[in-house]
Amino acid sequence: MTDGEQALLDCDNIVKRFGQLAAVDGMSLSVQQGEIVGIGGPNGAGKTTFFDVVTGITPATGGQVQLDHRDISGMGADRICQLGIARTFQLNAAFESLTVRENIDIAAYFGKGKRAVPGFRLGTDVREQTEEALAFVGLANKADETVAQLPVLDRKLLMIAGAIATRPRILFLDEPVGGLNAGEIDYIMELVLKLNGDGLTVVLIEHVMRFLLALSSRVLIMHHGKKIFEGLPNQVAEDPVVIETYLGEGTRKRLKTFFAEGEAQP
Ligand SMILES: Nc1ncnc2c1ncn2[C@@H]1O[C@H](COP(=O)(O)OP(=O)(O)O)[C@@H](O)[C@H]1O
């Protein structure tokens, strides 16, 4: 990031306390248009809570979030989504008894403009957004299946489809490949690269280092609610504090090979 570049998203000194616990303890992050920013760190580091604050799921205890120089701190999740930040969740979040298409319709309908529940009617714009999102993630042939019956990969794809159906400016992904096998991870990686290639800015949380480091243009590592590292992907495994608190020696060695040969699986 160079000085003077205008950030699309600016999170300044975000704090979130749960009683005595500062789950997020002074996190700052600027995201430029077109970046993929990756966030790693041990369980309980505050990564999801940071996403929850920025996306309006939970109110911050302190700090400010600006989207394109507009203060969005304190706004509700629906409004923030309508302004252009969409997200997926670490755990499955969907209307279980509805079909895949119905879930995405709801995201497309409520995610972009101010809508009221009375008068709920799906216009051609919503239908188009839904079909586009279904085709993009590869769920078109399962559009009429009930969500509760879907396997893990499809649940992840559904959340991504719902998020992109809102036509966001920034996409937040919370552990998009958690619990997936290697081939499935590659599939999601390709989707994220395609979205980013089309100009979408992405902020993602992931423990799978291969995914995090291969996709991100910049990586942050969090620990105890704070940012303990920010830099390029190939610097992460060289940072003594990151090795000590998160990765350990074994992963450091694997990642070193990964960057040297570009083929090992960290
Ligand atoms: N609603 C909540 N109430 C109380 N503590 C919470 C709540 N949500 C998260 N925490 C705590 O905040 C810390 C950060 O959690 P989280 O953001 O989920 O971490 P991460 O996503 O990095 O694994 C953890 O100690 C967790 O137990």
Ligand SMILES: [Mg+2]
């Ligand atoms: Mg989490």
